Amino acid sequence: MKFFPIFLRTEGARIVVSGGGETALAKLRLLLKTEARIAVHAAEADPRILDWQQEGKLIWHPRPVSATDLDGARLVYAASDDAAEDARVAALAREAGVLFNIVDNRADSAFITPALVDRAPVVVAIGTEGAAPVLARRIKAGLEAWLPAGLGARVREADAFRPAAEALPKGRARRRFWDDAFAGLLDGMPGPAPQLAPLLETHKAAATAAGEVLFVGAGPGDPDDLTLRARRALDRADVVIHDRLVPAPILELARREAEIVEAGKTGFGPSTPQADINGLIVDRAARGLVVVRLKAGDPSVFGRLDEEIEACEAAGIAWSVVPGLTAASAAAASLGQSLTRRGRNSELRVLTGHDVKGLADHDWAALARPGAVAAIYMGKRAARFIQGRLMMHGAEAATPVSVVENAGRPEERILSATLGSLPAEIVAAGLTGPAVILLGLAPRAAARSVPALREVAR
Template sequence: MKHFPIFLAVENRRILLSGGGDAALAKLRLLLKTEARIEVFATNPAPEIMAWAADARLALHHRPLSADDLPGAVLVYAADEDDAEDARIKQLADTADILVNVVDNLADSAFITPAIVDRDPVTVAIGTEGAAPVLARAIKRDLEEKLPVTLGTLARIGKSFRGAVEALPFGRKRRDFWAEYYFDKGPKALADGGAAGVQAGLRKLLVDHLTAQDRDGHVALVGAGPGDPELLTLKARKALDEADVIIHDRLVAPEILELARREATLLDVGKQGFGRHTPQNEIARLMVEHARQGLQVVRLKSGDPVIYGRLDEEIDALEAAGIGWSIVPGITSASAAAVGIGQSLTRRGRNSALRVLTGHDTEGFAEQDWAALARPGTVAAIYMAKKGARFLQGRLLMHGAPAATPVTIVENASRPDQRIVDSTLATLASDLDTANLSGPAILLYGLSPRAAEARLPELQELANAP
């Protein structure tokens, strides 16, 4: 991030603009939305600028900007559309240590003006650091469509009521009040009774929240999916938005943690094979401890919590402590990995069943029904299999699985750094050693990437050759 976004207080402060043409007009249409004191310096101002000056919306000086004009200014815009004059204005502003924006010149600008969605006092600023103005305008258009024009009215009324709401304890109680106002009671009151109805509704809502019993603590066991934030369910997004505390696994993608509220407490309880390890009883203790404080807790697990997520142990701990819980399923990595190689996990004529296995459990490498797995046409999604790949390979070959059986390993399924290792049972261990995978990986036994599937008969023929 090369430009740090802030909202600058400009009420009754001077903003200077040099220029009187189209570039100046574009900036002034935005600046005039503020409560700043706008001063324009132009020898030949456009008629619109003359009209704004006549209406006392800005002060117009029919001359170039000089160094004597700068003291007390908070921002300067160079919008003369003349390289030499813009450079002169920049030099003046730099010397006076005032932030300057040279219109359409990112390199010489100390700040940039974002695209803005105006629902005063709600303001959404969109910036691309000058890289993609068209994209910023598209985002602005989408937000304009989604944010109702009444949002500003609700925000202005809500702002006038903030002092009264301080009677509620800081934190969850206030957030619950404002959430109910903005997303439920406020819009309904505005539609039914206008601004007066909103005022009356706010007073009643505050009384309701002051007299309501404290909300019980709760733990939501949430699936974060395989890593792509766009694969997160709407229910999971809502849980993250409401969470006071998020207890997350090591494999949860950083992009998903970024979706949490900034005020939320994030606790990393990641477990790493043959590495750092948070005991399961410690995870249970943290969930119970925070929920007993009346907090909304999200236990965030990579993939789907109902698949190798030790879900039952955590539910047992919550029920033993009398803590309410819910489950939000997620997309499991087996599905994301299959998508990554362009294959279906089940296909008519190939396999009518899918086996979901783990490469190791609490006792070490996991034993399976190897004879059943070794039968031709078997497809299995094997979780946590990197470390046990050589063990799996040996057991399957020992039980008669063809050496040419396709095996695909997908690392970081669905993420930008996804890697696919196309292998066979015969070369599985050596291929994994060569690939040197460091991220979470799932092994798809019996499946090849779609592009490689065409060469399977050739591989099988070689494997059966004398």
């Protein structure tokens, strides 16, 4: 991010504009919407500038900008349509420590002005860092069509009511009140605005309600693979308790005010005890908070979901499950393969390479049959054990095996192997990320196009 977006206070501030032609006029039309004190410097000024001065909206100085004109200024616009003069004014501003913009010259400007959607006091700023102004205008047009004309009036009414709403406890109770206060506002305003005073009384009565827990599947790691329900859950969350495998781009989708807590578990490594995780979930929900327990993949696949649900039920806390895309499905998609196929396998087994007791045992005879397909989670360190058990029960060394590391993520890697070469291939590849072993499946040649398609989808 080369330009950091901020909303700068302009009430009573002085803004200096150098120039009196069309370029300056374009900026002045925008600046006149603020409560700033505007000074225009130009030897000659467009008649509209003179009209605005007559109306008391700005002051015109019929001379160039000098260094003393910038004392105490908040912003400077160099808009004279003269490159040399604009550079001179920019140099004065830089020397005075005042933010400056040279119109249509982002390379030399200290700040740039975004495209704006004005529904004051709601203002939406759209920036492309100057790289695509036409795109910014198209986004602006779309937002203007979406945001209703009455938005500003509703927000001003709500702002006046804000002191009364402080009777509600901070956090979730107030957010729910304001959610209801603005209900339907961005859906074409289908009905009359809710009356805020009666709505507040309703929310006061509900303010002491217990919290709730949402067990949410984060998918394999790409934010594009999140479900809409998962996104909405992150929008509501007061607390997000997440697995180690949930990446930062997904955590960034949570509300900025939400508490983010890692409750990580690492195979054959340090882990947060399950009892501690259960206690953390129950503690936060008992405070009346919305808790999102965010699990990589799908909560119901090797996520200890039952244990955490039972802790909630024992504490009398409401809960629900938001399913997610599991890593096995993402891995098969990247291979270009189906997990089941008529005439090949009529069942799919989802296994773990190790459990709480160590290396996990399974029905190896069934898995060793020709055509069997299995998705093996947490199997990298158990690869030699899995290979030995399968071949002991008759599996062919040539059985195709694929290992998909970081399935569905930009850094995904696909390792094509056979059962006979599997342990050596995993060691040679130096896999460090989470991986799914797909027994009985080899990558299709077309799978090479999957990363490109994923980029196009973004």
